[in-house]
Amino acid sequence: MSNIKEDYIRKLSQIIEIGRLIIEKSKYLDVKSKKAFVNSGDEYLKIINEKYCTLTQLKSISKMFLPFWNEAIGVDIELFWIELKNHNLDFERKDELIFALAKNRFRRVDQGFSARNNWEEMKDMKSLKDRFLDSEIEQIGKIIEVDESKRVKILKKCLEKKQIPQSQYLKFGECWAYLSYCNLLEKYFDQEQKDELSDIHRNFKSV
Structure with missing residues (x-):
C-alpha cells in the first residue's frame, strides 16, 4: 500500500505542476484567474507533501483538482491532457466535446x-x-x-x-x-x- 500511495503522490504532484505551467503560460486567462489557480495548486501540494494523507484522501484531492481540466474547453485543456499522456499519467478524462x-x-x-x-x-x-x-x-x-x-x-x-x-x-x-x-x-x-x-x-x- 505504501508504494501505491507514494506513486499516487508522485503522479498527483506532477499533474498539479503541469497544470501550473500551462496556466502560467496561458494566453486565454487573465492575471487574476492565473493567480487564483496557482494559489489553489500550491495549497494542494502543501497538503500532499506536508500532511499524512491516506490514499482515499489523495484521490479526493485529485477529484477537487481535476474538474477544471475535465469540464472546461480550450487550448489550455488540450495541452494539459497532452502532457499527461506524454508523462504516462493515467488520470481519467471526461471530454465535454463528446457531450457537445x-x-x-x-x-x-x-x-x-x-x-x-x-x-x-x-x-x-x-x-x-x-x-x-x-x-x-x-x-x-x-x-x-x-x-x-x-x-x-x-x-x-x-x-x-x-x-x-x-x-x-x-x-x-x-x-x-x-x-x-x-x-x-x-x-x-x-x-x-x-x-x-x-x-x-x-x-x-x-x-
Whole structure:
C-alpha cells in the first residue's frame, strides 16, 4: 500500500505542476484567474507533501483538482491532457466535446464562450484530430456558430420588446456574459443599444 500511495503522490504532484505551467503560460486567462489557480495548486501540494494523507484522501484531492481540466474547453485543456499522456499519467478524462457532439450544444455557457474564444487555434490541434473525425470537428464549429447566433437573437428580441420575459432572465444574463467575454457586443450592438440593454436588465422586476 505504501508504494501505491507514494506513486499516487508522485503522479498527483506532477499533474498539479503541469497544470501550473500551462496556466502560467496561458494566453486565454487573465492575471487574476492565473493567480487564483496557482494559489489553489500550491495549497494542494502543501497538503500532499506536508500532511499524512491516506490514499482515499489523495484521490479526493485529485477529484477537487481535476474538474477544471475535465469540464472546461480550450487550448489550455488540450495541452494539459497532452502532457499527461506524454508523462504516462493515467488520470481519467471526461471530454465535454463528446457531450457537445451528442447533444448538439454545450452543457454550460462558460464552455460555450471558451470554445468560441479558443476555436481558431484549437480546431487544428493534433489532440483534437486524434480524437475526432473531420466531420465531427466541423460539427463542433457549427455548434459554436449556432450558440453565438441564438444568444444574439435572444438579446435582440429583448431589445425589440424593451423587456426581458420572466422566463428568460437567467438566459439574458448568460447571453450578455457570453458576448461580453467574447468581445462580441460591439459586433452586434452600437453603444445606444448596449446602454438600452443595460437599462432593460437593471429595470427587470420578477413577479
